[in-house]
Amino acid sequence: MTAEDPEYPAGDPTVQPVPAAVVAAVDAADTTLSNPRTAVIALGGNLGNRLENLQGAVDALEDTPGVRVRAVSPVYETEPWGVPAGSQPSYFNAVVLVRTTLPPGALLERGHAIEEAYHRVRTERWGARTIDVDLVAYQGVRSDDPALTLPHPRAHERAFVLVPWHDVEPAAELPGRGLVADLVVAVGDAGVHHRPDVELRLPE
Numbered sequence: 001m002t003a004e005d006p007e008y009p010a011g012d013p014t015v016q017p018v019p020a021a022v023v024a025a026v027d028a029a030d031t032t033l034s035n036p037r038t039a040v041i042a043l044g045g046n047l048g049n050r051l052e053n054l055q056g057a058v059d060a061l062e063d064t065p066g067v068r069v070r071a072v073s074p075v076y077e078t079e080p081w082g083v084p085a086g087s088q089p090s091y092f093n094a095v096v097l098v099r100t101t102l103p104p105g106a107l108l109e110r111g112h113a114i115e116e117a118y119h120r121v122r123t124e125r126w127g128a129r130t131i132d133v134d135l136v137a138y139q140g141v142r143s144d145d146p147a148l149t150l151p152h153p154r155a156h157e158r159a160f161v162l163v164p165w166h167d168v169e170p171a172a173e174l175p176g177r178g179l180v181a182d183l184v185v186a187v188g189d190a191g192v193h194h195r196p197d198v199e200l201r202l203p204e
Contacts, residue, residue: 036068036099036100036101037099037100037101037138037139038070038097038098038099038100038138038139039097039098039099039100039104039107039135039137039138039139040095040096040097040135040136040137040138040165040169040172041061041095041096041097041098041107041111041133041134041135041136042093042094042095042096042132042133042134042136042152042155042160042161042164042165043057043058043093043094043095043096043131043132043133043134044078044091044092044093044094044129044131044132044134044160045091045092045118045129045130045131045132046080046088046089046090046091046092046128046129047089047128047129047130048118048130050091050092051075051092051198051200053092053118053130053131054075054092054094054131054200055200055201056114056118056131057096057114057118057131057133058072058096058200058201058202058203059203060114060117061096061098061110061114062203063203064102064110066100066101066102067098067099067100067102067107067110068098068099068100069096069097069098069202069203070097070098070099071096071097071168071169071202072094072095072096072097072168072200072201072202073094073095073096073164073165073167073168073200074094074164074167074194074195074196074199075092075093075094075164075194075195075198075199075200076092076093076094076160076163076164076192076193076194076195077090077091077092077093077193077195078090078091078093078159078160078191078192078193079091079191080128081158081160088128089128091160092195092198093160093161093164093192094164094200095136095161095164095165095167095168097168097169104135104138104141104143104148104150105147105148107135107138108135108148111133111134111135112133114131114133115129115130115131115132115133118130118131134152134161135148135150135152136151136152136155136161136165136174137150137151137152137155137174137175138150138151140175141175142175142176150175151174151175151176151177155174155177156174156177156183156187157187158187159184159187159188159189159190159191159192160192162180162183162184162187163184163189163192165180166180166181166184
């Protein structure tokens with residue numbers, strides 16, 4: 001099925017064509033469908049309709065062959081990271097747990113495709129964005145590859161990742177850094193505010 005088919009309405013960013021490399025990776029993983037891996041993906045955005053953008057990213061992950069969304073965290077509102085206070089709108093952040101037969105590189109590529117569908121702009125470090133899709137951890141894999149460092153090299157110091165991750169996986173461990181629960185205590189949760197009035201839904 002392609003983007004021109006009726007089920008893929010033009011301009012609908014929640015349903016995007018799957019990159020050929022991702023399809024190939026799924027095909028290659030057919031023999032391991034009975035042994036999927038667990039991955040942790042952090043979502044965030046501070047431009048446009050923040051909740052709709054996060055929900056669209058969750059739905060797009062579920063629409064990806066070889067990916068199943070297992071859990072979504074509560075939504076948190078946070079101050080922008082690495083920029084002067086008041087210089088950007090606040091973020092909505094959440095964490096998604098997925099089960100996948102995709103290798104880490106293909107899962108990262110899918111995340112980038114979702115960002116592109118929402119017109120994510122990368123002209124400025126720490127710049128405002130419609131959506132950020134970060135692969136935080138992948139089944140205990142550790143990698144120093146600059147193209148894909150696992151676990152995410154700054155996840156251990158980011159409360160906006162650790163707090164929602166702990167919500168959906170209280171016993172989680174960040175490889176090389178320890179229990180997420182302990183990391184939450186270490187960094188604190190200042191500036192990370194639960195938004196009980198909004199929530200993400202699991203795809204049907």
